[in-house]
Amino acid sequence: MDISSAGLPASVALLGTGPMGAPIARNIIAGGVPLTLWNRTAEKAHAVGGGTVLASPAGAARAVVLTVLPDLPQVAALLPGEDGLLAGWKAAGIGHPVLVVHGTVSPVAVAAFAAECQRDHGVTVIDAPLSGGTIGAEEGRLSTMVGGPRHVVEQLEPLFRLYSSTVAWFGGAGAGSTVKACNQIVVAATVTALSEAMALAAASGLDLEQVQSILAGGLANSEVLRQKGQRWVDADFEGGGSAKNQLKDLRFIAEVAACAGLTLPVAGSLLTAFQKMVSAGHGDLDHTGIYLGIRG
Numbered sequence: 001m002d003i004s005s006a007g008l009p010a011s012v013a014l015l016g017t018g019p020m021g022a023p024i025a026r027n028i029i030a031g032g033v034p035l036t037l038w039n040r041t042a043e044k045a046h047a048v049g050g051g052t053v054l055a056s057p058a059g060a061a062r063a064v065v066l067t068v069l070p071d072l073p074q075v076a077a078l079l080p081g082e083d084g085l086l087a088g089w090k091a092a093g094i095g096h097p098v099l100v101v102h103g104t105v106s107p108v109a110v111a112a113f114a115a116e117c118q119r120d121h122g123v124t125v126i127d128a129p130l131s132g133g134t135i136g137a138e139e140g141r142l143s144t145m146v147g148g149p150r151h152v153v154e155q156l157e158p159l160f161r162l163y164s165s166t167v168a169w170f171g172g173a174g175a176g177s178t179v180k181a182c183n184q185i186v187v188a189a190t191v192t193a194l195s196e197a198m199a200l201a202a203a204s205g206l207d208l209e210q211v212q213s214i215l216a217g218g219l220a221n222s223e224v225l226r227q228k229g230q231r232w233v234d235a236d237f238e239g240g241g242s243a244k245n246q247l248k249d250l251r252f253i254a255e256v257a258a259c260a261g262l263t264l265p266v267a268g269s270l271l272t273a274f275q276k277m278v279s280a281g282h283g284d285l286d287h288t289g290i291y292l293g294i295r296g
Helices: 021-030 042-046 073-074 086-093 107-121 131-140 150-162 175-203 208-216 223-234 241-261 265-282 287-295
Strands: 013-017 035-038 065-068 098-101 124-127 141-145 164-171
Touching: 013 021, 021 131, 065 131, 073 098, 073 107, 098 150, 107 124, 107 175, 107 241, 124 141, 124 150, 124 175, 124 241, 131 141, 141 150, 141 175, 164 175, 175 208, 175 223, 175 241, 175 265, 175 287, 208 223, 223 287, 241 265, 241 287, 265 287
Parallel strands: 013 035, 013 065, 065 098, 098 124, 141 164
Antiparallel strands: none
């Protein structure tokens, strides 16, 4: 990996310019890093307003490739074929590329994927899930939890800090995603607890904004309340972090817990609640939409 005089990787691509990927890309570009972009819908990559947009993953293959995609199958699909990353790296003469997985994925699956990529293709996979939501991405204050070879992570840290306020390495591939699973237990529980509190307040005829001001002044305060409190007030649950993605995360949590021999009662209850929400056809709503099922 070539490092610039500023300590940043000299050759970087970002694949996946959705709600999280686009603001991350803008922060990288603002940090002075030449960035190559690819997105399945090219218009979204052009909308970033900077960087060089390429027509295929092969064209966008660089020494460091950041992926900001929903799950691991979408990342794996970028590798094969004449338009895939493997062909692109070979054509560019990049012998030891680094592939960063910023999406929330299965810790078990990403560890196996990393081992396969290193063994079969000489590709180092870094699992580096993010927390902080789209607002955190826009403000450059994401929390990035990282798994993979430590010496590679140390080289990537200056890049990660262009869009993260916290970067922490936890161990080998899969460790970052395990930390994200811990994070998502708290996020899902907080979203659901606040939804129950707002449902109780609404059913009691209370002013939701006033109730939230009290919560924000004490131990019940949280980043979820700060970022999403208005959703309950306005009963607007369109867009945002989807319930179906929250359910995906909770399934990963159940998988990791089973491997660890643990029973997690709160996570189990959350899994059931979000399964019910998605089954009711509300999977594309923000996860705060769990409120609708609580209100009845």
